Amino acid sequence: MTTDRRYDIDWLRVIAIGLLLIYHIAIVFQPWALFIGFIKSDNSVESLWTPMTMLNVWRIPLLFYVSGMGVYFAMKKRSWKKLITERTKRILLPFLFGFVAITPLQMFIFQKFYNMPLSYYPGSSHLWFLGNIFIYVLLLSPLFFYLKKYKNGKFRKAISKIMSYAMGPVSISVFFMLEVVFVKPQLFELYAQTWHGFFMGFLAFIFGFLLMYSGNSFWQTVLKWKWLYIGIAAVLYTIRFTEYEGISNMYLTSLESNCWIFGIFGFGFQYLNKPSALLSYLSQAAYPVYIIHMFVLYAGAFIFLPLSLPPIIKFLGITLFTFLACFYLYEFILRRVNIIRPFFGLKWKQKVKQEFEDKSTIKKDLLNIKSTNTNM
Template structure:
């Protein structure tokens, strides 16, 4: 199995979370924001939503693809027991903690903004994604370990062969179209806490693993044909954006979603597969930032929306506030306080803790 570090996948994860933050901030300035539990600005920016309609069919599936790929690399030095323990610490613990302690914070801010009685509402909130991922790990680990054991089997060779053609990656869109036909979602872009979100995430997670498992053929294909995939996605987006109801439907949106993602994978593999100090920092920060961002975003809205300034300036100010405050919390609290690290998916540095304790004992002995 491939064991080389894939910096482009790390970059795509960072970029996808960054786009998620901007997407959530854009919702504040839409007239329907309150219907999905967001603070709503009195001044709407419906023009802002136009680029978001391009993002919203592939931003979440991309994260599930990347998560499946991440599991491939997590398995390379772990048996099934070690993997489940590691995923429990990395995903389940932050999910449970966030369910009871993090999502409630932004609900308090929501209630404060609208002068509602303050009530405690534990909920998965935006962390529903983590719950889904952990379930996928439990369901798919037996299959993935079987495939790992038969690394040179006929299935991998056949998969690698299929993925060497431009049509190969596109073929999997059939499964996503079947999901649309069976689940029949009312709105394609509603993923959170829906069966549509669960099954589309399941498929993306599964194929994300399989793409890395297939070897270099998939990556060479998306690198070679990236502009073809982006071109197809652009055409399908124009059809959807212009409201050609007789042509546009969720089956085509499934194809559009995957074409955007394959184009992004091709661009990432071509331009981003190299190490950097910035990536090393951001790849560690992005997970706790994701966990925190809704609370900070709502806090920014609480302070900035009442200001009598242009709504575009409000959008920019909330965006800057969200990113800056999230990274300040990460840098000066989560990164430095060991007891908080596992609650936000960070590794607890046991060696440094033990070394610090040892130094304290030594200093104490010297003073005696």
């Protein structure tokens, strides 16, 4: 397995989480927001939903793909025991903490906004994604480590060969179509805490790993054919929002979803696979921001929605507030207070330990110098 870091995958994770924030803010301005537990604006901006509907068929699947790819890289220097231990600390701990401490905050704001009796409501909310990922790691680790053991076997060579053809990546969509056949979701984009979301994520997670496992052929293919995939996705998206929408169905949406993702992978591989100081910062910030963004968003809605402003200005105000507040919370609290870092998916800083070791080394050096001078 290659040991090279893939900066484009890091960038795509950051971008996907940034888009997720905007997507959730847009829900506040839809007439059905209250039905899925969001604070709702009295004045809707339904035009926001046209681009959001393009976004919502691939934003979550993309994150599952990227998470599977992340496990591929995590396995390079870890045994299965170390992988489970690391994922328990990085995924399960923030999920459980968020369940009991973060989501109740957004429910508290929701209750205040609607003048409801204040009650403690723990729950998974948007953190359902983390719960799914941890289950996938537990279920699939035996398979992944088996494949790692036989990384030069016939199976890997077969996948690599398939992925070298333009329609190779697209063929993955058949499995997502079968998921639609068996699960029969109400809506394709209804992922949170549904069997559709679980099995769709399971497939994307597996294929995220397998695409990295297959080698470079997949990346060369999506690089070469990225415009084809984007073109297919754009046509299918257009069909969903024209007079031809009657011929659209969730099987075609499965194909559209994957074509968007493969096109994005191609553009990311071409333009984003390079290190930068900004990426280094944002890749660390993305996960904690994902964990806290919902209660921050609700706080922004609590502040801006009662104001006498045009709804689009309220949308922009909540968006700016959410991004800035998440930044300040991350920069000045989450990343600096060592004791809370693990609860937000950040590694425990070794700074204190290192400073102690440095001081001990300096003290020893001074004693050695003093001893040397005494003996002279």
